[in-house]
Amino acid sequence: MENLNGYLIVSAILFSIGTIGVLTRKNAIVMFMCIELMLNAVNLTFVALSRHMGNLDGQVFVFFVMTVAAAEAAVGLALMIAFYNNKETIDVSEVNSMKW
Amino acid sequence: METLFFLIVTLVAVVSSIMVITCKNPINSALSLILTFFCLATYYVMLDAPFLAAVQVMVYAGAIMVLIVFTIMLLNIRVDATKKHAHMIFFGCIIGFATLINTAFIVFKSRVATPTGPYDVSTIKSIGHTELIGREMFTTFLLPFEITSILLLVAIVGAVIIAKKKI
Amino acid sequence: MFDNVWLIPLFPLIGFLINGLFGKKIKNETVIGGIGAFAVLCSFVVSCMTILKLLSLPGEERLANVKVFTWITSGNFNADIAFLVDPLSCVMIMIVTGVGFLIHVYSIGYMHGEEGFYRFFAYLNLFMFSMLLLVLGNNLLLMFVGWEGVGLCSYLLIGYYFHKKSAGDAGKKAFVMNRVGDFGFLLGAFTLFWYMGQSHNIWTIQFTELAKNSYLLPTGGIVTVITLCFFVGATGKSAQIPLYTWLPDAMEGPTPVSALIHAATMVTAGVYMIARMNYLFIRSPETLMVIAVIGACTALFAASIGTAQNDIKRVLAYSTVSQLGYMFLAMGAGAFAAGIFHLMTHAFFKACLFLGSGAVIHSMHEALHHAHSHDDAQDMRNMGGLKSKMPLTFITFLLATIAIAGIPGFSGFFSKDEILWQAFANPHHGSLNYLLWGMGAIAAGLTAFYMFRLVFMTFYGESRITPKAKDHLHESPMVIVLPLIVLAALSVVGGYIGIPKILGDSLGGIPNYFEHYLEPVFRYSQEYLAQHPAHGGAHPSHAVEWGLMGLSVLIAIIGITIAFTMYVKNTELPKKFVAAFPALHRAVYNKWYIDELYDFIFVNPTKAAGRMLWKGFDVVVIDGIVNGVANVVMSFGGVLRYVQSGLLYNYAWSMALGVVVILSYYVFK
Numbered sequence: 001m002e003n004l005n006g007y008l009i010v011s012a013i014l015f016s017i018g019t020i021g022v023l024t025r026k027n028a029i030v031m032f033m034c035i036e037l038m039l040n041a042v043n044l045t046f047v048a049l050s051r052h053m054g055n056l057d058g059q060v061f062v063f064f065v066m067t068v069a070a071a072e073a074a075v076g077l078a079l080m081i082a083f084y085n086n087k088e089t090i091d092v093s094e095v096n097s098m099k100w
Numbered sequence: 101m102e103t104l105f106f107l108i109v110t111l112v113a114v115v116s117s118i119m120v121i122t123c124k125n126p127i128n129s130a131l132s133l134i135l136t137f138f139c140l141a142t143y144y145v146m147l148d149a150p151f152l153a154a155v156q157v158m159v160y161a162g163a164i165m166v167l168i169v170f171t172i173m174l175l176n177i178r179v180d181a182t183k184k185h186a187h188m189i190f191f192g193c194i195i196g197f198a199t200l201i202n203t204a205f206i207v208f209k210s211r212v213a214t215p216t217g218p219y220d221v222s223t224i225k226s227i228g229h230t231e232l233i234g235r236e237m238f239t240t241f242l243l244p245f246e247i248t249s250i251l252l253l254v255a256i257v258g259a260v261i262i263a264k265k266k267i
Numbered sequence: 268m269f270d271n272v273w274l275i276p277l278f279p280l281i282g283f284l285i286n287g288l289f290g291k292k293i294k295n296e297t298v299i300g301g302i303g304a305f306a307v308l309c310s311f312v313v314s315c316m317t318i319l320k321l322l323s324l325p326g327e328e329r330l331a332n333v334k335v336f337t338w339i340t341s342g343n344f345n346a347d348i349a350f351l352v353d354p355l356s357c358v359m360i361m362i363v364t365g366v367g368f369l370i371h372v373y374s375i376g377y378m379h380g381e382e383g384f385y386r387f388f389a390y391l392n393l394f395m396f397s398m399l400l401l402v403l404g405n406n407l408l409l410m411f412v413g414w415e416g417v418g419l420c421s422y423l424l425i426g427y428y429f430h431k432k433s434a435g436d437a438g439k440k441a442f443v444m445n446r447v448g449d450f451g452f453l454l455g456a457f458t459l460f461w462y463m464g465q466s467h468n469i470w471t472i473q474f475t476e477l478a479k480n481s482y483l484l485p486t487g488g489i490v491t492v493i494t495l496c497f498f499v500g501a502t503g504k505s506a507q508i509p510l511y512t513w514l515p516d517a518m519e520g521p522t523p524v525s526a527l528i529h530a531a532t533m534v535t536a537g538v539y540m541i542a543r544m545n546y547l548f549i550r551s552p553e554t555l556m557v558i559a560v561i562g563a564c565t566a567l568f569a570a571s572i573g574t575a576q577n578d579i580k581r582v583l584a585y586s587t588v589s590q591l592g593y594m595f596l597a598m599g600a601g602a603f604a605a606g607i608f609h610l611m612t613h614a615f616f617k618a619c620l621f622l623g624s625g626a627v628i629h630s631m632h633e634a635l636h637h638a639h640s641h642d643d644a645q646d647m648r649n650m651g652g653l654k655s656k657m658p659l660t661f662i663t664f665l666l667a668t669i670a671i672a673g674i675p676g677f678s679g680f681f682s683k684d685e686i687l688w689q690a691f692a693n694p695h696h697g698s699l700n701y702l703l704w705g706m707g708a709i710a711a712g713l714t715a716f717y718m719f720r721l722v723f724m725t726f727y728g729e730s731r732i733t734p735k736a737k738d739h740l741h742e743s744p745m746v747i748v749l750p751l752i753v754l755a756a757l758s759v760v761g762g763y764i765g766i767p768k769i770l771g772d773s774l775g776g777i778p779n780y781f782e783h784y785l786e787p788v789f790r791y792s793q794e795y796l797a798q799h800p801a802h803g804g805a806h807p808s809h810a811v812e813w814g815l816m817g818l819s820v821l822i823a824i825i826g827i828t829i830a831f832t833m834y835v836k837n838t839e840l841p842k843k844f845v846a847a848f849p850a851l852h853r854a855v856y857n858k859w860y861i862d863e864l865y866d867f868i869f870v871n872p873t874k875a876a877g878r879m880l881w882k883g884f885d886v887v888v889i890d891g892i893v894n895g896v897a898n899v900v901m902s903f904g905g906v907l908r909y910v911q912s913g914l915l916y917n918y919a920w921s922m923a924l925g926v927v928v929i930l931s932y933y934v935f936k
Contacts, residue, residue: 009207
C-alpha cells in the first residue's frame with residue numbers, strides 16, 4: 001500500500017496528543033476521553049497494517065479493542081461517580097491515597 | 101486526489117484532537133472527540149473496511165460518548181477556573197513529542213513486510229467486508245469472541261455495583 | 268593373640284558414660300564411686316593378663332599391632348584405631364591402671380559429701396580412657412587424640428571447684444599452656460609425615476612402621492627440627508621449662524586429681540612420647556643435648572622454689588616438676604630405659620605422697636571445720652605434731668619421702684642413681700656431662716632437704732593448729748589409708764626390678780630386669796648407636812661409678828641433716844636464715860617471678876591485642892559493616908517509598924515515561 005507510512009504517522013500523532021492530554025488535564029473525565037483517543041489511534045494502526053498485509057486479523061482485533069474500550073468506559077465512569085460521591089470533585093490531583 | 105482528501109481529513113482529525121485536550125469545558129472536549137471519531141471512521145472507509153467504520157460510529161461515537169456526556173451532565177461539572185500547572189504542561193509536551201519522534205523514527209527506519217494474507221482489495225470488494233469479518237470472527241476467533249461477551253457482562257455488573265449508593 | 272587389648276580403654280569409657288549421663292540420678296555415692304573404680308579395676312585385670320601374655324613370649328616377638336577398625340583412609344594418609352602392645356606400652360598401662368585404681372578407691376573416701384561427686388568420677392574415668400588411648404595408640408594420630416583428651420580432662424578436673432575463680436583460672440592456664448605444647452607436637456608430626464613421604468615415599472604415622480624405616484632418616488637437619496617440635500609438646504604436657512607454670516597452679520583441683528594426673532600419669536606423657544619415638548631422637552644429638560640441659564635446669568630450678576613454699580601441695584607440685592626434669596635428663600642422655608624406670612618409681616612414691624598429703628588436708632579441714640576456724644588447711648605453718656594423731660599416714664608418708672630422697676634400698680635410689688650415672692657417662696656430650704651431673708646432684712640434695720622439711724613441719728614438733736581443733740584430728744578412714752599402704756609398699760620394693768648393673772653384679776649377678784625387658788623397644792636406637800659410635804673420651808671406670816653413687820647418697824644425707832637441724836632441733840634457724848638473705852628468700856618464695864614475667868611478655872600483650880581487635884576491629888569494622896548494610900537498606904527504602912506516592916498523575920507519568928524509554932530503545936537498536 002502506497003500510503004501506509006502516512007496512516008502510521010497520523011496514528012502516531014493522535015497517540016502523542018492523547019498522551020499529552022492524559023498527563024496534562026486535571027479533569028478525570030477529560031483524562032478518560034484522552035485515553036479513548038489513544039485507543040483509537042492504535043485501532044487506526046491495526047487497520048492500516050491489516051489492509052497492507054491482506055489479512056483480516058488486525059480488523060478483528062480492532063473489534064475486540066472496541067468492545068473492551070466500551071467495557072472499560074462503563075466501569076471507569078462508574079468509578080468516577082463513586083469518587084464524586086466521596087469527594088464532591090473529580091479533580092485528579094485529589095486522588096492522593098492510592099498507596100498501601 | 102486521494103492524497104489531498106487524506107490530508108484534509110488528517111488536518112481535521114488533528115485539530116479536533118488538539119481541541120479535545122485544550123478545551124476548558126468538558127462538553128466541548130467531548131464534542132471534539134466525537135468529531136475525531138468521525139474522522140477515524142472516514143479513514144476506515146478509505147482503507148476498505150466499511151463495516152468497521154460503521155461499528156466505530158455506532159459504538160464509539162454513539163454509545164461511549166453518549167455515556168460520557170451523560171456522566172458529565174450527571175456530575176454537574178462546572179468549568180472550574182483553577183490554575184493550570186504550567187510545568188506539567190511543559191513536561192507533558194516533551195513526553196508527547198518524544199513519543200511522536202520515536203514512533204516516526206521507527207516507522208521510517210523499519211522495513212515493512214510483504215503482504216502475505218489471502219484477502220486483497222478486489223476480494224474484499226467482491227465478497228463484502230462484513231461477511232469476511234464474520235467469517236474470521238466466528239471460526240478463527242471464536243473463543244476470544246465468547247470471552248469478550250462474558251467480559252462485557254462482568255463490566256456491566258461491576259459498573260452497577262461500583263456506582264451504587266448502598267450495596 | 269592380644270585381641271582383648273581394646274577392652275582396656277573401653278571399660279573407663281563405659282564408666283564415664285554411665286556416670287556422666289546417669290550420675291545425677293544415682294544419688295548413692297557408693298554406687299557411683301563403685302562404678303568408676305570397678306571400671307578401672309577391670310582395665311587393670313585385663314592389663315595384667317596382657318602383660319603376662321607378653322612375658323610368655325620370647326623377647327623378639329613381644330610386639331603386636333591390634334587393629335580395631337579403620338578410621339581414616341585418605342589418599343596416602345591412613346590412620347586406624349589400633350593398639351600397640353609391646354613392653355613399653357605394657358609397663359605404662361600397668362602403671363596407669365594400677366595407680367589409677369588405687370586413686371579411684373581413695374577418691375571414694377576423699378570426695379565424700381562433695382556436691383559434684385558423680386561429675387568427679389565421670390571426669391576421672393574419661394581421663395583414664397584418654398590416657399590409655401595415649402599409651403596404647405599405635406599411630407601418632409591416636410596418640411594425639413589421647414594427648415588432647417588428657418589435656419581436656421586436666422582442665423575439667425582442675426576447675427572442678429568451678430565456683431572459685433582461682434580454680435577456673437588455673438584450669439584455663441593449664442589448658443592454654445598445654446595447647447602451646449600441642450602445637451609443637453602437631454608441627455613435629457606433620458613434618459615427620461611429610462618428610463618420610465616426600466623423601467622416601469613412605470606415607471605412614473604408625474609407630475612400628477616408622478621404627479622399621481627409621482634407618483632412612485638422616486642425622487640432624489630435618490630430624491632436629493622434628494624432634495625439637497615434639498619436645499616442645501613434651502615440655503607443655505610434662506611441665507618443663509618454659510611451660511611449667513601451670514603445674515603448681517593446678518593444685519587448685521582436688522588432691523586425688525593432683526595425684527593421678529599431675530604426678531603419676533598425664534605429666535609422664537611427654538616422657539613416654541620420647542621413649543616411644545626413641546629412634547627419632549637418637550638421630551639428633553643437638554635435640555638430646557637440649558633435652559638434657561632443660562631437664563637438669565628444670566630439676567634444679569623447681570627444687571629451689573620448693574624449698575620456700577608453705578602450702579603442702581605446692582611443695583609436692585614443684586617436686587613433681589623437679590623429678591620430671593630428672594626423667595628428661597635421662598632421655599637427653601640417651602638412657603631411655605632409665606627414664607621410664609624413674610617414671611615408674613616416681614608414680615609410686617609421688618602418688619603416695621600426694622594421697623598422704625590429701626589425708627592430712629582432709630583431717631585438718633575437718634578439724635578446722637569443727638573449730639569454726641577459717642585457717643588454711645593446706646598451710647604447713649598450721650600443722651605439726653601429726654605423727655601421733657595419724658600414725659598410719661605418717662609411716663606411709665615417711666617411706667615415700669625416703670624413697671624420693673634417694674636413700675639406698677628404696678626404689679627412688681635405684682632409678683635416680685641410674686639417671687645420674689647415665690648423664691655422667693654419656694659419651695656424646697663431653698664436658699657438659701659433669702655440669703649436668705652436678706646440677707642433678709645438687710637438685711637431689713635440695714629434694715631431700717625440702718621433702719624432709721615437709722615431713723618435719725607436718726608431722727613432728729608441737730602442733731601449731733588452733734587449739735580448739737587439736738582434739739578433732741584423727742586418722743582417716745580405711746578406704747583412704749589402704750591405697751596409701753599399697754603405694755608405700757610399692758615405693759619400697761618397686762625398685763628391685765631395675766637394680767643398676769654395677770650394684771647387681773656386686774650383689775651376685777642380679778641383672779637389671781627392667782632394662783632388659785625394655786630392650787626390644789629401644790632396639791633401633793641401639794643399632795644406630797652401634798653404627799655411629801661416639802667420639803668422646805674413655806668410658807669412666809667402675810671406681811668412678813661407685814664414687815659418684817656414694818657422693819649422691821652423701822648429698823642426700825646432708826640435705827636431710829640440714830632439714831632436721833632447721834626444723835626439729837632448732838626451729839629458730841629458718842627465721843634467721845630468712846632474715847640473713849631476705850632478697851634471695853623473696854625471689855625463691857615468689858617462684859623467681861616467672862609468672863609475672865610471662866604475664867608481662869605474653870599475657871598482657873595478648874589481652875591488649877584482644878582488646879584492640881575487639882574495640883577497633885570487631886565493633887568498628889564488622890559491626891559497622893553489618894549495621895551499615897542494614898542502614899543502607901533502610902535509607903534505600905526511605906528513598907524508594909516516594910515512588911508509591913498515591914497520586915494518580917505520578918503513576919500516569921511513570922507509565923508514559925516507561926513507554927518513551929522502550930520506544931527509544933527500539934529507535935537506537
